[in-house]
Amino acid sequence: MATRTDFGPPYFRDMLPPVIQKNYGEWKYHERIKPGVLKHVAESGDELWTVRAGSPRLVSTDWIRDVCDIADRFCDGYLRFTSRHNVEFLLADAARVEPLISYLNEHGLPVGGTGHSITNPVHTQGWIHCHTPATDASGIVKAVMDELFDYFGSWRLPALCRVSLACCLNMCGAVHCSDVAILGIHRKPPAINHDLVRAKCEIPNVIAACPTGAIRPDPKTKSLIVNEDKCMYCGNCYTMCPGMPLADATGDGISIWVGGKVSSARTPPKFSRLVIPFLPNTPPRWPETTAAVRNIIETWARHGRKHERMGEWIDRIGWERFFDLTGIEFAEQLIDDFTLAPETYRSTPTFKW
Amino acid sequence: MTESDTPLLDELESGPWPSFVTEMKRAAEDKPAAKDLLLQLERSYVDRIGHWKHGGIVGVKGYGGGVIGRYSDLPEEFPAVAEFHTFRVNQPSGWFYNTQKLRELCDVWDKHGSGLTNMHGATGDIILLGAPTAALQPCFDDLAEVGFDLGGSGSDMRTPSCCVGPGRCEWACIDTLELLYDLTMTYQDQLHRPMFPYKSKMKISGCPNDCVAAIPRSDIAIIGAWRDRIRVDQAEVAAYAQAGLDIAGEVVALCPTACMTYDAAGRLTITDAECNRCMHCINVLPKALRPGVERGATILVGGKAPIVHGALLSWVIVPFMKIEPPYTELKELLDNIWAWWDENGRMRERLGELINRLGMRSFLKAVGLKPLPQMIKAPRANPYYFWDPEEVK
Numbered sequence: 001m002a003t004r005t006d007f008g009p010p011y012f013r014d015m016l017p018p019v020i021q022k023n024y025g026e027w028k029y030h031e032r033i034k035p036g037v038l039k040h041v042a043e044s045g046d047e048l049w050t051v052r053a054g055s056p057r058l059v060s061t062d063w064i065r066d067v068c069d070i071a072d073r074f075c076d077g078y079l080r081f082t083s084r085h086n087v088e089f090l091l092a093d094a095a096r097v098e099p100l101i102s103y104l105n106e107h108g109l110p111v112g113g114t115g116h117s118i119t120n121p122v123h124t125q126g127w128i129h130c131h132t133p134a135t136d137a138s139g140i141v142k143a144v145m146d147e148l149f150d151y152f153g154s155w156r157l158p159a160l161c162r163v164s165l166a167c168c169l170n171m172c173g174a175v176h177c178s179d180v181a182i183l184g185i186h187r188k189p190p191a192i193n194h195d196l197v198r199a200k201c202e203i204p205n206v207i208a209a210c211p212t213g214a215i216r217p218d219p220k221t222k223s224l225i226v227n228e229d230k231c232m233y234c235g236n237c238y239t240m241c242p243g244m245p246l247a248d249a250t251g252d253g254i255s256i257w258v259g260g261k262v263s264s265a266r267t268p269p270k271f272s273r274l275v276i277p278f279l280p281n282t283p284p285r286w287p288e289t290t291a292a293v294r295n296i297i298e299t300w301a302r303h304g305r306k307h308e309r310m311g312e313w314i315d316r317i318g319w320e321r322f323f324d325l326t327g328i329e330f331a332e333q334l335i336d337d338f339t340l341a342p343e344t345y346r347s348t349p350t351f352k353w
Numbered sequence: 354m355t356e357s358d359t360p361l362l363d364e365l366e367s368g369p370w371p372s373f374v375t376e377m378k379r380a381a382e383d384k385p386a387a388k389d390l391l392l393q394l395e396r397s398y399v400d401r402i403g404h405w406k407h408g409g410i411v412g413v414k415g416y417g418g419g420v421i422g423r424y425s426d427l428p429e430e431f432p433a434v435a436e437f438h439t440f441r442v443n444q445p446s447g448w449f450y451n452t453q454k455l456r457e458l459c460d461v462w463d464k465h466g467s468g469l470t471n472m473h474g475a476t477g478d479i480i481l482l483g484a485p486t487a488a489l490q491p492c493f494d495d496l497a498e499v500g501f502d503l504g505g506s507g508s509d510m511r512t513p514s515c516c517v518g519p520g521r522c523e524w525a526c527i528d529t530l531e532l533l534y535d536l537t538m539t540y541q542d543q544l545h546r547p548m549f550p551y552k553s554k555m556k557i558s559g560c561p562n563d564c565v566a567a568i569p570r571s572d573i574a575i576i577g578a579w580r581d582r583i584r585v586d587q588a589e590v591a592a593y594a595q596a597g598l599d600i601a602g603e604v605v606a607l608c609p610t611a612c613m614t615y616d617a618a619g620r621l622t623i624t625d626a627e628c629n630r631c632m633h634c635i636n637v638l639p640k641a642l643r644p645g646v647e648r649g650a651t652i653l654v655g656g657k658a659p660i661v662h663g664a665l666l667s668w669v670i671v672p673f674m675k676i677e678p679p680y681t682e683l684k685e686l687l688d689n690i691w692a693w694w695d696e697n698g699r700m701r702e703r704l705g706e707l708i709n710r711l712g713m714r715s716f717l718k719a720v721g722l723k724p725l726p727q728m729i730k731a732p733r734a735n736p737y738y739f740w741d742p743e744e745v746k
Contacts, residue, residue, distance in 0.1 A: 003494065005415040006541035010454055010500045012446035012530050016520060025519035025528065029589075029640040040521055048521060058373040058482075060380040060387075061459040061468045068452035079455075081448035081472055083516070083565045090521075108371060122475055127397035128390070129423060129439065129482055131405040136397065138373040139365055146368030171658035173475030174570030177666070205700065211662050236661055242407030249401040262569055264561040265633045266609050269568050269666050283398040284361040307607055307637070339663055 017078035019048050019092040035153050036111035037097065049091040051100055053109040054120050054145075054152060057085040058128065058138050066107070074100040084120045084162075086113050112153030116160055118297070119152070121145065123165040124172045126184075132235050133167035134184030134252040140286050141165055144182070147290040148297065158304035158313070161297060162262070169234045177260035179310040180293055181272045186233040188251035194223040196243030206244065209236040254279045254289050258296055258322075259311030270311045275322075277333035292328075299326045320352050359391055361398040380468035386483050387467045389433035393425060404431075411438050411486055413493040417546040419503030420489055437467070438489060440481040441504035442496065443537065443544075444473055446530040447517045457499040465492035476554065477514030477565075478504035508551050510543040515557035516564040524635065525559030526577030526648040527676040533557055535680060536687075543691070550698030550707075553691065554657075560644065561632050567656070567667070572704040573687065574653040574667045575676070581645035582625040583634070589641035590621045604634050649675045652683075654690065655705025665705040670717065672727040689720040714739075 016024070023042035030040040038050040055063070067087050071079040074096050080088045087109075089100055104111055113119035121144065124130065126137030144163065151157060164175035167184040175181040197203075198221075206224060207215045214230035215237060217223075224244075226237075233251075237244040256279070260272030275296070279288040296310075303325060304313040314322045323330050336344045357363050365374045377394075380387035393404050409422025421439040428435035442458075458479070462468060467483035474480040479501070484492055493503070504512035513536060516522070518529030536555070537544065543553075556567035559577040567574035594600050600621065605613045612627035613634065621641075623634075635642045652674060653667035674682060690704065693716065698707045708716045717724055 003414045004497050006502070006545060007497065007500075008502050008538045008541060009443035009534070010445045012449045012520075012534060015445060015449045015451045015454060020520050025525070027519070027521060027523035029523055029643070031640065040523070050521070054371060055472065056371040056373040056376055057471050058376055059470055059472055060376045061463050061470065062379045063376055064455055064459050064470065064472065068455050071452050077452040079450055079452070080517070080520075081450075083448075083477070083514070085472065087472070110369065110371070124475065127394055127403045129405065129437070130403060131407050131423065133403045136394075139362075139398070142365050142368070142370055142372060142374075145370035149369045152370075166658075169659050171660075171664075174566065174658045174664075176658060176664045177566065177569040208699070209661065209701065234660070238407070239660070245407075247402050252401065260569075262563050262566045264563065264568075264631050265636055266607055266631055269563070271664060271666070281401045283401065284364045306603060307633070 015078070017048075017076065017090050017092065019046055020090070022046065023048070032115050035117055035155055036114055037101070038114060039094075047092065047094060049094060049097050051089045051091070051097060051104070051111060052082070052086050052113050053089070053104050053111050054113055055085050055087050055109075056138065056142065057120070057123065067109075070100070070103065070107075070109075074103070082113075082120075084113070084122050086120045110149070110152055116155045116157045117152055118145075118148055118157070118161045118163055121163040121165055122173045122175065122178075124167045126167040130167060132170060132238060132247075134186050134235075134247065135167050135254055135281050136283060137165055137167045139283055140182060140254070140289060143285040143287075143290050144293050147294055151297070157297070157301050159307050159309045161300075161310065162260075163293065170239070176257070176271055177262050177269055178272050179258065179260065180296060181257035181260065182289060182293070183255045183257060185253060185255045185278065186235060186246040186248065186251055187253070187278065188246060188248045189226050189228045189231040189233060190237055190244035190246050191248075192224060192226065193243040193245070194221055197223045197241060198243075201241035201243055206237050206241045209240045211236065249281075253281050254286070256289070256292050256296070259314045261309050261311050266307070267309075267312055267315070272311075273319075274334050275326075275328055277331050295328075296326055318352050359395040362391065362395050377469065384468045385433040386437060386485075387469055389425075389431040390437070390467065390469070390483065393427060393431045393434055396427065396430075409438075411489060413490050413503070415545075416503055418506035418509050419545065420493075421506055423483075434483065436485040437483040438486065439483065440466075440489075440492070440496070441474065441476075441478040441506055441512065442481060443502050443504040443512050444477050444479050444514070446515060446533045447520050448473065448477075449520060449530075454500070458496075458501060461492065461495040461499060461501075464495065476504070476511050478512045503545065505544045505552075507547040508549045509545070509547040509553070510540050510549070511552050511554045512544065513537060513555040513557065514565050516559050518557075518559045522559060523639070524562065524577075524632070524644055526579050526644055527557070527559055527575070527650050529557045529559045529577070531678070532575070532676060532680065535678065536684075539684065540687075549691065549695060551701045551703050553694075553704065561630060562636065568653055569656050569664075569666055570658065571656050571667065572654060573690065574656060575683075576651045576653065577648065577676075578630060578651045578673060579645035579648050580673055581647040583623050583628065583645060584643040585621060585623065586641050587620060590638065591619050593638055593641055594619055598637070600638075604637050607633055609633070649673050652686070655703075655708055657703045657705050661701060661703075662706050662709070665709075667705070668708075668713070669728045670720075670722055672725060686720065693719045
């Protein structure tokens with residue numbers, strides 16, 4: 001039998017609930033009923049209820065079958081997922097919403113993640129399945145969300161809050177525009193294995209992979225030399241060559257970035273900015289990281305105005321005030337010295353004490 | 354009572370947030386690979402370092418990507434994860450499923466793999482985590498049988514994704530779901546056979562809220578837009594005010610272009626010509642305000658995460674394009690962009706980095722787009738610009 005290829009994903013229209021089939025593209029408005037619950041109303045007057053629940057992202061087939069059972073029981077067999085790993089149960093019948101929520105609560109599926117809440121963190125694989133991580137992913141997210149759980153199912157924040165985690169600078173999932181980004185970093189140059197470099201690596205490609213030009217060929221050893229003063233441990237060379245490993249139990253850890261956003265509401269998308277250059281890897285619950293994230297979010301929650309995202313709040317009060325209010329020590333690594341650095345320096349004497 | 358093999362991970366079974374450790378243990382009940390994955394992860398928690406070897410090329414017949422090779426660096430201790438490769442499986446538009454289709458997927462994965470998945474990966478694919486080399490082709494054959502194809506990996510068009518769009522959202526200015534399906538089917542070769550300088554990501558959001566983060570994380574971002582007037586229902590404006598919403602403070606004062614007024618009679622007036630369509634007022638008053646009816650998309654390019662030369666946000670190159678089947682104008686643009694990048698890009702140079710190196714002016718000329726003020730935040734502040742000698746005569 002010839003293998004079938006290039007037939008594409010299952011066609012979504014075959015899997016839409018009847019209320020969506022009928023009202024496709026004809027939605028009129030929606031109401032945010034309570035955290036985790038949306039009600040969309042079509043021009044026809046039909047209602048579509050959505051109940052959003054958090055998932056651990058790394059799930060077994062048993063879990064998928066569990067949510068299928070729930071969808072069969074309450075939603076005629078239809079469900080969807082969000083771009084942030086939440087599962088959404090879609091119902092046409094308002095009477096089934098509260099029984100569904102009770103059932104989800106009883107079965108450990110937290111309802112929330114809409115509106116001015118902390119929704120499910122986007123994250124990467126970490127030690128579970130990645131070959132370049134500087135930290136774990138699922139474990140830190142679990143620890144952080146246990147700590148901030150009440151903000152998932154409530155509307156106690158000034159605006160929505162996107163927490164994201166990437167376990168190295170590759171940033172699968174692109175966390176660089178999050179209200180709070182947790183990013184794994186290395187702090188030691190590659191420990192070169194010359195035999196592996198000679199056996200497995202295309203030397204010119206490894207040299208070209210370095211953003212700071214820190215790598216040069218070593219004709220004597222037919223391998224590579226790293227100018228350690230120029231290395232900022234990004235791991236690009238390791239991506240190209242297994243002979244350049246950076247992972248190190250003492251060198252590796254976490255950095256914290258804040259104030260990014262994706263949507264263009266009010267202000268354009270923004271990058272998150274570095275505020276804590278290093279916290280240690282302390283499994284299984286990473287207490288330094290969870291405390292830092294809680295402090296930042298709760299400081300914003302106390303001082304931010306309604307609808308003001310983390311980065312908009314910081315733009316209003318100034319970074320100097322952010323460090324003052326959060327009590328975070330300003331580290332020298334926060335001063336940019338990469339390619340666009342001058343854009344981040346201040347050219348006016350108008351600042352706050 | 355027997356002592357646990359995974360005392361550190363066991364601590365992540367407590368607490369209110371759903372536990373991935375519990376999920377791993379459920380899979381481990383009948384899957385040796387899931388059991389060894391749990392044990393190897395526990396080792397990482399002790400050693401504070403990952404235990405996967407670098408890379409490895411694996412695949413299935415007819416595809417150049419879609420399966421990621423993964424090998425344990427402790428294969429003697431954890432033999433069931435010695436080979437633990439990942440499938441990226443192309444998700445349906447908007448991540449809509451029925452339970453029958455999901456159960457079919459589970460049956461295939463239980464038969465061939467670890468029983469562990471991500472629903473979903475950050476790019477959008479269903480991620481099936483962990484199968485040995487010998488299981489890859491049979492697993493793919495069974496996936497194909499139930500209608501699931503592979504997604505992208507390596508230097509190809511990565512699996513594109515889109516927001517919920519007209520499936521549920523009244524703000525969807527384009528049919529994100531149908532457009533995604535059409536583009537995915539049109540570009541199957543680019544998705545499945547790496548042929549580009551590096552990865553190329555494409556994401557589609559129905560409005561500037563950008564629920565799939567297209568602008569920060571895709572080389573090509575298609576964002577729904579309208580060109581006429583925001584539709585206002587004054588009765589619903591009044592109802593919000595009646596219900597206690599501070600329209601002057603929460604809506605008008607936060608409008609970035611100051612194009613709105615709210616008068617003493619409770620009438621909200623928008624000077625649409627000055628509106629930049631940021632969505633804030635519509636977000637706060639969804640029952641009273643709606644996007645206009647002349648709809649299309651703004652197209653931006655160049656977004657990416659830091660590797661290699663720093664993170665970029667996508668830049669506007671087409672302020673407005675009608676997006677209707679068969680999407681000819683859009684596809685011609687995509688073909689031109691990829692052709693220019695393919696021709697000029699160095700190995701591992703993303704589109705945004707190439708535009709930075711060769712200049713936005715060269716890019717616009719090459720793909721046949723006229724420079725417009727909507728493309729920039731500000732004109733240049735330096736006098737270092739070029740003239741074509743032909744222009745200086």
